[in-house]
Amino acid sequence: MTTKLRLILGALLLATLTSLPAVAQRGEFGDHLSRPHYAPDRTVDVEHYRLEMAFDPENKQVSGQVSIRFTAIRDSLTTVELDAGPMEIDAVVLDEMEEASDGLEFQHDGETLRVELPRALRSGETVTLTVRYTARPQVGLYFVGPDDAYPDRPAQVWSQGEAEDNHHWFPSFDFPNDRATSEEIYTVPADWTAVGNGEFLGVEENPGGRTRSFHYRMDVPHVSYLVSVVAGRMERYTDDLDGLPIEYYVPEGTGEETARRSFDLTPAMMRFFNERIGVPYPYASYTQSCAVDFIWGGMENIGATTQSAETLHDATASLDTDSWGLVAHELAHQWFGDLLTCADWSHAWLNESFATYWENLWREHHQGRDEFQYQLIADRDAYLEEDRERYRRALVEYRYTDPMDLFDSHLYPKGSWILHMMRGVLGDEAFFKAINHYVLTYREQVVETEDLRKAMSQATGVNMTRYFDQWVYHGGHLELQVTRDWDPDAGILTLHFAQTQELDDKTPLYALPLHVAVDTTEGTVHRVVRLERASHDLTVRLDGEPLLVRIDPDFQVLMELDHQRPVAEMLRALSLNPSVAGRILVARDLAKRATAVEATPDLAAALADDPFYGVRAEAAKALGELRGDAARDALIRAVRADPEARVRAAAASALGSFREDDVAAAALEDSLGSERAYGTQAAAVLALGKMDAPGARQAARRALQRDSHRERVRAAALEALGEMGNRDDIPLVREWIAYGKPPRARQAAVAALAVLARAEEHREELVEQLIELLDDRYIWVRRAAIEGLGELHASEALDRLERSAQVEVHARLRKLARASVQQIREAKGSGKSVAELNAELEELRAETRRQAHRIEELEKRVQ
Structure with a gap:
């Protein structure tokens, strides 16, 4: 390419960039309602819960009693407070009271049940308190079933306790700083099955033949949010691992082939985790039950995971979908989250980051190193997007509004990466030895981050204080620029490393070892640079000219890397880098730094020939960004002929440009x-x-x-x-919003309606409908409406969104409602109308398309 053309392209790029509106700065984690949260004080130590309850699906009601055996921690204990949501309390009795007694005095405000004890308890004294009640919960326990619009929807009852919702269906100490064993007797209609936690002790047919009761016992102490039930008409399929029962419960009519398509690898996963963690699965059995209309993907209830029925899929879906990640994630939680549980939500990464990383470790074991690195790429992308576009926070964070605010891309993928980097720093043998020590030391306990730090140091002899301070107690990540000088006469390559992240109270200067590999015609030279300062130099003597310089060749460091290198070397790396992660990241760099003329042939070759589907998919994305006839033709070939469905999908998406x-x-x-x-x-x-x-x-x-x-x-x-954006399609989109259409289609239709509402001429009527949908019965429809109103900066929806932020029953939707309110208020503060903002956005898109077309035409002249 000529120098003149480079100058023209640079001018065009500058014109596009200067037309961009100011980029919004990263926001702060939390909102005006956020405050510091700490674990509550404990006046008693709960030893055992016994739940005896009957579920009435027709009236969406649960009734019965919970008996709580506890030991007083303090002397002179005269009152006990339980978490108890809106319910009708019939009586509260103590085990030592006479049968004819009227029970204890209590006060219940719909959230806390305060019980007056008949006498003061001494420290160490153990008693059993029984609460008899009836509840019609809005959260925590869910009744689903057929209606006129969905006559084929299966009838089920299922619970979802995390974070603090179980107290809406049984009084308890609903915080994760106390552990107890449990026993459950669940009474359900006679043709139903009920799945609880722990060992199955039997089922009893009740007089009259209309109901039966299922009896379970969990002898491993656990926190209360892990108590669960799934009940309905279900099919049961079984496996075992060395005599340990493994069961799968799916809605009636599913069939064994479909059930096993999702769950068949469970025994192999359990064997791998047993060996890798070094602590055998610790419960009497393992059950996975599929819940209809479940509000999340899965939940690691102790010994009895609840999975969304949406994970069940047909053979066609298996061309580009599997359940392995979900199944592995929830199974890993049986150790990390259940056997050891965070002592308060600020340390929830000890649950979720571990489960996410062990999910990735399973992929490494079962599918290989390439798939493992590809998942690490996806995790990195998810975290970086949240850090860049939303907020930056420390992994341990005490300030929040609701515990579910913490369940984000810092908690899951970033925390997983922090464990992955720790593995890189310590080495495999020391890392897994330390994990085993951590689990053995703290099993059946609640844990905080310092427990993990101490266990890792004790097992390895490595002082981990600095590592935890940088990566766990601070936010952000390494941003590294690498430049070079090559002296061919002396055969010396000098690499210059500069940490470029902006330092502040959240983001530190990082100290860590960074591996470098330099490939020449004579072989590969490996070096380690120990980053501690803002800048470092590394000098490497070589026998020949460097062909590839690979920074972090094993993909062990969470960072944004700005590697200044010649385009020719980037093109070599696209085919020669042995690391999947390296080839993917260089494909992305080529889309940003090279011209279509320079990069298209090699990206097209990668799309056609790379052995790993993830690299081919990323090459397709890069070609879509570069455009041009040659890129288009390569994408068409991939859409038509690539054997991997996910590559065909990536190529199809890229053609959309x-x-x-x-x-x-x-x-x-x-x-x-x-x-x-x-x-x-x-x-x-x-x-x-x-x-x-x-x-x-x-x-x-x-x-x-x-x-x-x-x-x-x-x-x-x-x-x-x-x-x-065609107005004539509005009636059709509205048709798919109607209650009775498939719920996921309804969610998509609401999102489409919000996009159509950008046009000023029909904005008012569509915004009005979106506001009405804030009260929809389906959680994902409400979510789409909340997000759509925020993106539209719909000031007329402020009152209703503020109401949703207060009364919406699901914490994650309350958080989204607060975020939408903030979006709208910030837009109002900019002084621009919605029409002006939309027009600015559309003009920017049009200008970008025009500039891209002009660049394509210029490139064609020199091809």
Whole structure:
């Protein structure tokens, strides 16, 4: 490429950048309601819960009693406070009271049950308190079943206790700083099965034949949020591992093939975790039960994981979907989260980061190092997006509004990366030895971060204080720029390392070892630079010219790397770097730093030939950013012929950037007609919508008739209709919002409606409908409405969103409502109308397209 063309492209890029509105600064974690939270004081030590309760699905009611055996911690204990949500308390009795007694005096305010004891208890004295009650919970316990709109929906009762919701269906000490054993007797309709926690002790048919009672006992002490129930008409399938029962409960009509498609690897996962952790699975059995309309993906209730029924999928879905990550994650929690549990929510990373990393370790064991690194890339991306676009926080954070605020991309993927880096620093042998020591030392206890730090140091002899201070008690990550000088006469390569992250009270200067590999024609030279200062130099004597300089070759450091290197070397790295992560990151760099002329041939070759599907998918994304006829043709070949559905989907998505390109549009329409995989169908229809191709509306309407796992195809079709912004499609989108349509399609239709509402001429009526949907019965519809109103900066929705932030029953939706309120207030503070903001956004998009087209034309002249 000529110098003149480089100058022209630079000028065009500058013009585009200067047209951008000011980039919003990273916000703060939390909001105006956030405050420091600490574990409550304990006046008693709970030893055992015995739940005896009957579930009435018709009236959505639970009734019965909970008996709580506890030991007084302090002398002169005269009152006991239990967490108890809205419920009717019939009586509270003490084990030593006479049967005819009226019970104890108590006060109940809908959140706390304060019980007056008949006498003062001494420290160390143990008694049993029984509460008899009836409840119709709004959270914690859920009744689902058929109605006129969904006549085929299975009837079930299931619980979801984390973080602090179990006290809405049974009085308890609902905080994770106390552990107790439990026993459950669940009475359900006679044709139902009830699944509880621990050893199954039997089922008893009750007089009259209308109900039966299932009896379970968990002898390993656990925190109260891990008590659970799933009940309904279910099929049961079984496995075992060395005599330990493993069971899968799925809704009636599912079939064994479908159930095993999701859960069949459970025994192999358990064997791997037993060996890797060095502590055998610690409970009498392991059960996974599928809950209909479950509000999250899965929940690690002790010995009895609840999984969303949405994880069950057909053979076609298995072309690009599996349940392995979810199954492994929840199984890992049986150690990290159940056997050891965070003592308060500020230390919840000890639950979630561990489960996330052990999920990744399973992929490394079962699918290989390449898949492991690809998951690390996905985790890195998720964390960096949150850090860049939302907020930066320390992993241990005491200041929040609701505990669920902490369950974010810092807690899951970043925390997993912190464990991965710790493994890199210590080495495999020392790391897993230390994990084993940590689990053995603190099993059946509640833990804080300092417990982990001490265990790692005790087991390895390595002082981990600095590591934890940098990565756990501070936020942020390493931002590293690497430049070089090469002296061919002396054969000396000098690498210059500069930490470029902005230092503040959250973000430190990092101290860590960084590995470097330099490949030459004579072999590979390995070095380690110990970063401690803002800048370091590393001098390497070589026998030949450096072909590849690989920073962090084993992908062990969470960082944003700005590696200044020649395009020619980047192109070599795309094919020669042995690391999947290295090839993926260089594909991304090529899309940013190279021209289409320079990079397209090699990216096209990677898309066609790289042995790992993830690299091919990333090459497809890069080609979509670079554009040009050669890139388009390579993507079309991949859409038509790549053997991996996820690559075909990535290529289809990338073709969506080729607006006004009839060849690309025709290829996407062909794909829609021939493709089996749901993900690729979804990518193709959405790409057509983003291109606003002539046949896109008709393609989207046809796609609305296709069934798919989790409504992936319909959801993409609805999103495409929203993106195209045609007023004539509003009635159709509204039709798919109607109660009775598949719930995931309804969610997508609400999101599409919010996009359509950007147009000023029909904004008012659509915003009004979005406001009405804040009261929808389906959680994901309410979520889409909350997010849509925030993105629209709908000031007319402020009152209703503020109400949702207060009364919405689900904590995560309350958080989203607060965020939408903040979005709207910030937009109002900018002084620009919604129309002006939308117009600015559309003009920026149009200008970007114009500049891209001009760049393509200029590049063609020199090809």
